[in-house]
Amino acid sequence: MYTKEVEDHLANPRNAGELIEPSGTGDVVNQVCNDRIRLTLHIVDGVITDAKFKASGCPPTVAAASVLTTLIIGQEIERAAQLSRNDVIAALVRLPPAKIHSAVLAIEALQGALDCINNREEVSGAKK
């Protein structure tokens, strides 16, 4: 039913946890199934130097959050801001159609974290 990438991220989540004094935090819940992703970022000079996630929900939601951290660590925030659900899905190879919203949730968590940085207007290079 799920790809081995989804299963692997579920069994061995990458960058699980929560950063202390994050530069930005995105915390989003899917109102339909209650799946939740909380993403914390450290930004230094416009680059995401570290990211950690917490997630609850079905295997694709945990996997999407986990794989997302691997896609954004080391990225400039402008590049990270352009990531889409399809990048998350591609990194997991495939998601069942009913589970696409797991990838959407991961992207929303990222946008939430980046918005939170922009709103603070204290990080250089964080213009929109």
Place this chain on the structure above:
Amino acid sequence: MTASMKVYLDNSATTLVAPEVIESMLPYFSGDIGNASSVHSFGQRAKAAVETARRQIAELIKAAPSEIVFVSGGTEADNLAIRGIAEAHSATGRHIITSAIEHPAVLATCEALESSGFRVTYAPVSSAGVVDPQQIREAIKDDTILVSIMQANNEIGTVQPLEEIGRFVRERRRAGASNLHFHTDAVQSAGKIPIDVDDLGVDLLSLTAHKFHGPKGAGALYVKKGTRLGKLFYGGHHERDRRPGTENVPGIVGLGRAADLAAQELSERSDRMRGLRNYLEDSLKQRLTDMKINGDGAPRLPNVSNVSFAGVDGESVLINLDLKGIAVSTGAACSSGSLEPSHVLKALALTKEEIRGSVRFSLGAFTTQAEIDYAIAVTVEAVKRLRELAPAAEESARASL
């Protein structure tokens, strides 16, 4: 406890075929190949094997061999019982009573009858997962032709008070309701708890071989002597005109042998499974907080444990266990390609979170202590890890969509 251990704890879905059962079936694939309707010796040997199986099934449920109709499995048995009664007795009434927690083989059949003009009452269950016999009694009307209540539920294993319902049905019949019938889906209970069709007071009873270490695709419907029943299929005169089609001789032989073994070992098997099941539940309760055993407090099958782990997703537990070689199932939302949570768990009035975190462990006659120990260790680890991974409840989240 080894990492490569394979542990099958999904015996409510299906079971392995016992070695003695396989052995009993083999001759009927190549040597004794006759059609049970043929007059020659090949046919007569096949016929004799089918009749032996009929006695074995009859013995398991304390019926007469002539009351056993071989069918393709539980789904067909349920369809034949319900549609058969509906067709033969619609002139006297068009009302059917069933429960909210039946298997789709019963529920979908009843729904189909509703669209052809039958009225169906779906009796609710208590939070422990049991129907109230008094409610069934009150639901019986003058035009009720069938009460169909499963003996044991496939998701939570709760055993229903059939004797009491059977008494009400008989009472009503004595008062003149001669067209009132009582059917039970005993697919999960057959071979696991003692069954006596007269004590239960049923006219029809469904069972299937693959739930008690027999082959898939072979089942039986008990039809009490004298019961008028319509047919699903038209064809030859097999099975006393109740079910045409060349008999699945190897399957029927396997069904009979599996029933025979189950009957012989019934108390030994169920004591062992109950011991292991209780040990599983006690160990999980000792090592994990915030869990609930669904159907606890009601009479339950000895081999089923349905547990809700608060704060985790059942499917995430399932996949974690699967990666460690352990097979279980879940009634959680978004699983098995369906966005609907289990109708059984919904009927128990569980919270959404409890439904979400539900996992069913179902044991078989061959489950070992070492397998249960391994399953406990892996489950505890998986649930703890998933809970640690979850964001803290007190932090606020923004709604998506």
